[in-house]
């Protein structure tokens with residue numbers, strides 16, 4: 001019986017491993033096919049400031065799958081973070097986002113555009129060439145209105161390398177944001193050592209801060225530390241008025257989340273901006289007076 005049990009456990013275990021590997025392979029294939037067949041699209045989510053204005057938009061990658069419809073990164077996560085695709089994705093994102101940014105610019109909408117860049121691409125020797133080429137292609141979008149979002153996934157031994165790259169981005173005028181801040185285990189090191197202009201407070205802290213005093217403490221600490229270092233703070237995952245109010249009260253300058261808008265196609269942004277201007281965001285204006 002023991003032998004049988006062991007045998008079962010073994011096959012169950014390897015089945016799980018198999019499934020995980022298969023799953024990752026499918027995700028990579030989805031991204032590879034999407035790249036090859038021009039199925040990648042960017043959606044854009046507005047970022048607002050705590051005075052009721054608009055700070056910019058973040059581009060978020062989607063794949064238009066002929067069978068399954070529009071798919072978000074959870075469907076191709078393993079591909080996004082794979083060295084084989086990171087650069088191709090990054091090049092697509094730069095081109096699509098800067099083109100859209102230039103169109104808004106021509107429409108009189110001076111929007112800041114944030115793009116997510118994988119650490120694999122950032123640390124690729126061709127990264128700065130890729131960035132400069134895209135900047136040259138869309139001269140109507142000033143580099144100062146572009147922000148690159150980097151998550152804390154870059155290994156520590158590459159910190160020096162990342163530091164150099166990001167400083168070079170700054171030299172071009174491009175801003176740097178530390179994404180998903182607080183989830184990695186080297187947060188404060190990154191905050192101190194990477195040349196960044198913004199910190200994006202991870203949505204997990206924002207979501208739980210109302211009920212969990214520990215999450216609230218982390219949110220408050222990140223806001224305070226960032227402000228002392230002269231960095232903008234952007235809270236992600238703001239879903240309720242209670243969240244927005246509390247964040248604004250604590251001095252968080254910028255907010256992003258479903259409360260304001262879900263990610264949408266670029267051509268929908270002008271109409272959203274129009275509607276947002278006509279909203280009376282009492283949540284935000286009252287709390288900013290309170291500070």
Ligand code: C2E
Nearest residue numbers: 060061072073093116117118237238239256257258259263
């Ligand atoms: P992220 O950069 O932290 O982006 C924020 C994610 O939170 C987005 O998920 C967005 O749709 C979602 N979100 C925004 N507001 C709310 C809210 O109020 N509630 C909740 N529950 N979620 C909200 P999305 O679009 O699924 O993207 C997931 C992640 O995939 C991104 O996290 C980013 O790490 C990665 N990603 C997205 N686009 C790209 C890309 O172009 N390149 C790379 N390398 N990674 C990307």
Ligand code: MG
Nearest residue numbers: 058116149179
């Ligand atoms: Mg991001």
Ligand code: MG
Nearest residue numbers: 179180200236
């Ligand atoms: Mg994030």
Ligand code: MG
Nearest residue numbers: 179180202203
């Ligand atoms: Mg995230």
